[in-house]
Amino acid sequence: MTEFLKPSFVIAFVMLLGAAVLCWHGKVSEAGYLTVTLAVGAGFGLSTQAGQIVKELRK
DSSP, X not given: OOGGGSHHHHHHHHHHHHHHHHHHTTSSOHHHHHHXXXXXXXXXXXXXXXXXXXXXXXX
């Protein structure tokens, strides 16, 4: 499975897209958009690391 089809990437992409649309419509401020962006990035990074750890432990 490629990196772009993994569920964690799809969820992160949808969340960032949703935050961008809300910011564009003025429902979320720029600071709110930045907060969502940082949170999604951190969550995606942690899920990727956790997946690697689990993969290593299964060997």
